[in-house]
Amino acid sequence: MIAKDDKYIIQSVKQAGEILHLLSRTQHRNKKFGEIMELLKIPRTTTMRLLKTLISLGMVHYNERTQTYSLGPYLVILGSRAAEFLDYLGVVKKYLAQIEQKTGLTTVVAQRIRQDRLTYLLKEESRSQIHVTVSLGQQFPIDRGSFGKVFCAYLDDDELKKVASARYNQEFLAELAEIRRLGYATSIGEQVEGISGVAAPIFGPNSQVFLAVACIGISEQLPYSKMAMYGEFLRDMGILITQEIGGVIPNN
Numbered sequence: 001m002i003a004k005d006d007k008y009i010i011q012s013v014k015q016a017g018e019i020l021h022l023l024s025r026t027q028h029r030n031k032k033f034g035e036i037m038e039l040l041k042i043p044r045t046t047t048m049r050l051l052k053t054l055i056s057l058g059m060v061h062y063n064e065r066t067q068t069y070s071l072g073p074y075l076v077i078l079g080s081r082a083a084e085f086l087d088y089l090g091v092v093k094k095y096l097a098q099i100e101q102k103t104g105l106t107t108v109v110a111q112r113i114r115q116d117r118l119t120y121l122l123k124e125e126s127r128s129q130i131h132v133t134v135s136l137g138q139q140f141p142i143d144r145g146s147f148g149k150v151f152c153a154y155l156d157d158d159e160l161k162k163v164a165s166a167r168y169n170q171e172f173l174a175e176l177a178e179i180r181r182l183g184y185a186t187s188i189g190e191q192v193e194g195i196s197g198v199a200a201p202i203f204g205p206n207s208q209v210f211l212a213v214a215c216i217g218i219s220e221q222l223p224y225s226k227m228a229m230y231g232e233f234l235r236d237m238g239i240l241i242t243q244e245i246g247g248v249i250p251n252n
Contacts, residue, residue, distance in 0.1 A: 015042050016050050020059060021113075023071050024137045030068040088245040089122065092202070092211065095241050096124040103230055105215040105222060106132045109202075110147040112209075116163040118142055118151065121211070132195060132216045143167050146187040146199035147212035153179040154201065154209045154250065183238075184231035188224065196222040198230045200238035207250040213238055 018040050022028050028039070037047045051069060054060035058074030092109055099107045109122040119139045125131060142148045143164035152164055153176040160176075161168050179185045184200040191197075197216040204210030215222065215230055222230070242249055 012046070012050070015040070015046065016054060018042075019047075019050060019054065020071070020075075021139075023060065023069065025139055026135055026137075030063070030066065030070050032068055036069065091244050092213070092241055093122055093124075095237055096122060096213070099213070099215065099234070099237055100124040100126060102233065103215050104128055105217040105230075106134065107213065107215050108134055108147075110199075110212045110214065112142065112151060113139070115159075116142050118148060118212075126217070126221075128221070130218065131221075132218065134216070140191060144187075145191045145214075146185040146197035146216075147214045149176065149179055149185040149187065150199045150201045150212040150214075151209050152176055153185065182231065183235035186227045186231060188219070194219055196224075196227070198222065198227050198234055200231065200234035201242075202238050202245070203242045203247040203249050205246055205248055207248045210245075210247060211241075213241070 019036060019042075022036065022039060023031060028035075031039075033047065033051070036042075036051070037044055040047075042050070051060060051062075055062055055072065057072075059072045061070050061072045062068075063070065096107050096109065104126055106126045107124045108120050110118045111121045113119050117139050118141075120134050120136050123134055123136060125133060140148065142151055143166065152160060155163070164172070184198060186199075187197045189195060195216060196219050197214050199212045199214035201209045202211040202213055213234055215234065239249065241247075
């Protein structure tokens with residue numbers, strides 16, 4: 001759930017969460033104290049107190065030799081428990097394996113973790129010798145790639161302006177309208193040159209996009225000529241998953 005009412009947010013808890021989010025990103029997985037403070041714009045004393053607290057809870061690890069902070073071991077337990085308790089993950093994972101077998105492409109599920117950020121939540125990597133590999137927890141902007149555009153396509157206009165201001169123009173709005181009409185989105189080299197993607201929405205009980213399921217591959221594996229075929233397949237799979245997890249498909 002994306003919090004929209006800031007008056008109920010406790011600042012210190014939010015800052016602790018931001019530290020964990022930062023350390024969960026591949027490029028920031030080992031950070032020195034000053035780097036964390038600078039990147040997150042948190043005062044020195046507050047940063048130290050938050051890190052000491054997170055270390056005491058096992059959520060952050062401090063390497064004395066390198067003087068860097070990284071995610072702590074207790075998060076492995078929390079992640080495992082979350083995977084057990086979130087029933088919808090089991091449902092979605094079952095379908096991921098089917099999609100990978102059908103397409104031969106790396107298949108991922110992305111979820112919104114902040115207003116303008118998505119993360120890889122689940123993956124089923126292609127069994128092909130040459131394939132795209134992703135890291136779970138990797139974050140990316142909501143307005144990029146096929147999965148990002150799937151989320152953007154169903155946002156109201158005010159929210160879209162906030163999270164996709166750099167791309168908000170008539171051309172982008174027309175593309176989002178076409179995504180709603182087709183039920184899937186495509187991308188060619190939008191995030192990484194030479195990598196293509198096709199994605200479809202999975203809706204929650206409120207008819208909002210809850211997850212996006214996507215197939216990604218190098219351009220030779222996922223050429224433009226096959227995108228409609230894979231897109232329609234993912235759209236249909238997204239509908240099945242939506243129904244199984246109790247979601248509601250909106251009336252466009």
